[in-house]
Amino acid sequence: MDTNKLIKISSITKKLLVALFGAFLLVFLLFHMCANLFILAKDGGEAYGAFTHFMGTNVIVKVLEVVLLGTFLLHICLSVYLWWQNRKNRPVRYHQTSRTKTAKGSKLAIISGSLLLVCLIFHFYDFYFVKLNFVEGTYMVKTEEFMNSEPDQEISEEARVAFMNLINDGKTSKDMQWIRQISAEDKAVLQEAFPKAEFEPDFYAMARQKFSIWHIVLGYLVFFLVVGLHIRHGFESAFQTFGLNHYKYSRLVEILGIIYCWVVCLGFAIVPIGVFFGL
Amino acid sequence: MNFTLHIWRQENAKAKGHFETYKVSDISPECSFLEMLDILNEQLINDHIAHPVCFDNDCREGICGMCGLYINGRPHGNDDGITTCQLHMRKFHDGDEIWIEPWRAKAFPIIRDLVVDRSAFDKIIQSGGYVSVTTGGVPDANAIPVPKRFADMAMDAAECIGCGACVAACKNASAMLFVGAKVAHLAMLPQGQVEANERVKKMVCKMDELGFGSCTNTYACEAECPKQIKRQNIARLNREWIKQLFAGNHKPEE
Numbered sequence: 102m103d104t105n106k107l108i109k110i111s112s113i114t115k116k117l118l119v120a121l122f123g124a125f126l127l128v129f130l131l132f133h134m135c136a137n138l139f140i141l142a143k144d145g146g147e148a149y150g151a152f153t154h155f156m157g158t159n160v161i162v163k164v165l166e167v168v169l170l171g172t173f174l175l176h177i178c179l180s181v182y183l184w185w186q187n188r189k190n191r192p193v194r195y196h197q198t199s200r201t202k203t204a205k206g207s208k209l210a211i212i213s214g215s216l217l218l219v220c221l222i223f224h225f226y227d228f229y230f231v232k233l234n235f236v237e238g239t240y241m242v243k244t245e246e247f248m249n250s251e252p253d254q255e256i257s258e259e260a261r262v263a264f265m266n267l268i269n270d271g272k273t274s275k276d277m278q279w280i281r282q283i284s285a286e287d288k289a290v291l292q293e294a295f296p297k298a299e300f301e302p303d304f305y306a307m308a309r310q311k312f313s314i315w316h317i318v319l320g321y322l323v324f325f326l327v328v329g330l331h332i333r334h335g336f337e338s339a340f341q342t343f344g345l346n347h348y349k350y351s352r353l354v355e356i357l358g359i360i361y362c363w364v365v366c367l368g369f370a371i372v373p374i375g376v377f378f379g380l
Numbered sequence: 381m382n383f384t385l386h387i388w389r390q391e392n393a394k395a396k397g398h399f400e401t402y403k404v405s406d407i408s409p410e411c412s413f414l415e416m417l418d419i420l421n422e423q424l425i426n427d428h429i430a431h432p433v434c435f436d437n438d439c440r441e442g443i444c445g446m447c448g449l450y451i452n453g454r455p456h457g458n459d460d461g462i463t464t465c466q467l468h469m470r471k472f473h474d475g476d477e478i479w480i481e482p483w484r485a486k487a488f489p490i491i492r493d494l495v496v497d498r499s500a501f502d503k504i505i506q507s508g509g510y511v512s513v514t515t516g517g518v519p520d521a522n523a524i525p526v527p528k529r530f531a532d533m534a535m536d537a538a539e540c541i542g543c544g545a546c547v548a549a550c551k552n553a554s555a556m557l558f559v560g561a562k563v564a565h566l567a568m569l570p571q572g573q574v575e576a577n578e579r580v581k582k583m584v585c586k587m588d589e590l591g592f593g594s595c596t597n598t599y600a601c602e603a604e605c606p607k608q609i610k611r612q613n614i615a616r617l618n619r620e621w622i623k624q625l626f627a628g629n630h631k632p633e634e
């Protein structure tokens with residue numbers, strides 16, 4: 102069966118979509134990197150917590166979150182589909198290995214992309230899945246939720262102890278608005294006592310805790326390297342796919358790509374390194 | 381000079397091919413690659429060794445695009461900006477082993493030995509690589525003013541000789557450089573502009589249909605093109621394609 106007929110859009114349009122979704126991901130990546138820098142602030146998570154609270158509750162952001170996941174999915178599906186189709190266009194391979202001089206980024210895109218996907222799953226496991234309640238993490242909750250929420254039943258002794266411990270351990274923010282660094286066990290106990298209280302993942306605490314472990318830091322540095330490899334090719338490639346390659350300005354795009362790549366990768370890398378070395 | 385040649389032999393499109401090893405000796409360094417193959421074939425005929433090796437060629441001066449061979453891992457051999465007929469034995473070292481394969485792509489089936497059927501390219505041209513009205517003889521240079529920059533770019537693109545090295549070099553067997561060159565060269569001249577949208581649509585659809593791959597911006601084509609057609613032509617093809625997408629629904633006649 103000619104699988105090309107399955108998706109009846111031309112190869113160029115498919116490639117355009119890969120590039121379009123890729124470009125959206127590039128914008129997202131820059132945004133993600135900038136936001137991460139707040140983790141470096143030694144404010145007990147004040148700034149980053151406010152950010153994650155906004156990101157976790159705002160309606161527009163929630164829509165964008167779905168869009169982003171869809172973008173990832175479509176980018177991956179389309180690019181893997183194209184790669185698979187392209188393999189079939191040379192049923193008999195050459196006996197000799199190619200000695201044509203080309204940049205390696207494009208040939209490696211499927212490998213760097215696949216590695217990226219693997220890293221991404223680990224990354225989701227670390228953070229995003231906590232938000233989706235797939236895995237347990239560390240949580241934070243607005244203090245007022247406790248004050249306002251009417252406990253359905255008598256607060257159990259266990260919950261009272263857990264609550265007091267949190268207050269006494271100084272897990273509240275300076276302005277007393279938030280209680281942070283709530284462990285999964287404490288959260289479970291408190292949630293039962295205060296069913297209406299809305300717990301959110303305390304990503305600041307989770308990041309700081311994870312980035313104090315050397316092999317996790319190393320893992321993330323590898324992740325960023327893989328991201329770097331993929332976007333070093335992707336940035337320029339997207340311009341070419343959009344038809345934005347000009348005899349005069351292609352060098353400019355190349356330089357922009359290199360700058361973008363280094364800024365994003367170093368920006369990401371500085372957070373785990375900084376946290377690990379106690380900056 | 382003496383060489384050991386490993387040449388792909390294949391009776392016909394359906395037969396199973398294999399490499400055959402031959403030795404040639406006393407080859408002059410001034411000898412062209414195709415002349416070297418001629419000498420080999422004379423040997424094969426005179427000594428009743430085998431059917432001569434079939435390979436395509438015509439002009440032997442780098443303008444017809446017939447002579448594509450995949451030599452030691454590179455289309456048209458180990459030099460830049462030349463066709464196989466322009467490759468000379470002085471580019472090799474005495475005693476070298478030389479591997480010679482035909483272009484390999486689904487869209488270029490093997491006819492015999494090193495000869496492939498490149499009529500897929502003709503089909504792409506037939507699908508839209510023309511101007512429908514008679515434009516007459518060569519007009520006076522000043523009759524239709526074309527800015528020099530555009531004339532130059534169109535001329536550079538028009539240099540494509542349809543040899544297929546771009547397809548042979550590309551890991552996806554993509555014909556985007558060829559189609560890009562053809563689309564770009566007509567799109568940049570006034571005569572070609574009327575049909576520009578339809579042309580790109582028909583040619584790209586034909587290209588997909590014939591089993592050429594899609595471009596992943598690897599630029600192996602650019603590196604191996606004997607006429608050094610630039611990747612900017614692929615970008616222009618993409619641009620023309622986008623333009624066509626938004627230009628409304630032209631229904632190409634059946």
Ligand code: HEM
Pocket residue numbers: 116119120121123124126127130176177180181184207210211213214215217218221331332334335336337338339340341342595596597
């Ligand atoms: C998660 C798994 C991912 C996979 C499997 C993947 C795979 C691919 C593949 C195979 C290509 C085609 C390369 C080519 O043919 O030129 C590609 C292109 C691209 N990717 Fe990814 N990618 C992934 C994630 C990402 C991410 C996170 C980003 C953004 C930061 C991204 C940005 C791009 C860009 C900009 C292109 C170039 C588009 C083009 O011109 O075709 N990719 N990707």
Ligand code: SF4
Pocket residue numbers: 445539540541542543544545546547557558561601604605606607608609
């Ligand atoms: S673009 Fe270059 S390599 Fe491709 S067919 Fe034309 S001349 Fe040959």
Ligand code: FES
Pocket residue numbers: 436437438439440441442443444445446447463464465466
């Ligand atoms: S024989 Fe015509 S280009 Fe080589």
